[in-house]
Amino acid sequence: MKIILKETIDSLGIIGSEVTVSDGYARNYLLPQNKAVQATPQNRKMLGQESAKFELQIAKERKLAEEMAQKLEGVACTIAAKVSEEDHLYGSVSVRDIVDALAGQDIVVEKRMVLLKEPIKAIGSYKVPIRVYKDVEPEIAVEIVPE
Numbered sequence: 306m307k308i309i310l311k312e313t314i315d316s317l318g319i320i321g322s323e324v325t326v327s328d329g330y331a332r333n334y335l336l337p338q339n340k341a342v343q344a345t346p347q348n349r350k351m352l353g354q355e356s357a358k359f360e361l362q363i364a365k366e367r368k369l370a371e372e373m374a375q376k377l378e379g380v381a382c383t384i385a386a387k388v389s390e391e392d393h394l395y396g397s398v399s400v401r402d403i404v405d406a407l408a409g410q411d412i413v414v415e416k417r418m419v420l421l422k423e424p425i426k427a428i429g430s431y432k433v434p435i436r437v438y439k440d441v442e443p444e445i446a447v448e449i450v451p452e
Contacts, residue, residue: 306331307344309352313366314340315417319439321352321359370438377414377435381446382406388428388451397424398449403433406447425449 306328313319317326323344326335335341342348352359384406387395400419407414420434420442428449434442 308335308341309344309348310341311352312340313363319366320362321356323349367438367441370441373437374441374443377412377437377443377445380407380410380412381448382410383448383450385450385452386428392428392451394426394428394449397426398447399424403447407445 307323307325308331309323310318310320317324331341331343336343342352382403384398384402386398389395400416400421403419403421404414404416414435418436420436425431425447428451431447431449432444433447434444436442
């Protein structure tokens with residue numbers, strides 16, 4: 306089903322964009338929650354008239370994202386992990402550990418925003434990107450040290 310988004314949804318797109326989703330997702334979630342409308346000619350015309358409002362909303366979201374990106378740019382967090390005598394980690398450092406370490410510095414980041422390809426399994430320094438907004442991904446420094 307083709308729908309037009311009335312608000313930005315990370316997994317689908319930004320406000321005002323036309324996307325195709327499964328019928329059940331649209332009928333059971335997006336339409337009842339008023340997050341989208343069906344892509345009919347009448348709705349396209351109505352949302353076309355509100356495009357200036359959408360542009361303002363997009364600009365506001367982007368500005369907030371860029372401010373958060375500047376705040377995150379110089380952040381470094383240190384995570385203490387248990388290691389063996391040969392400096393191998395017991396287990397690994399995951400997204401949850403990074404989110405908790407940032408929360409300890411009063412930086413609120415959701416788990417889905419941390420773009421860690423695979424869990425960290427060795428001691429050292431790593432650069433981890435954080436997706437704040439579409440195309441806005443500052444990197445933070447994560448240092449794994451022995452406990």
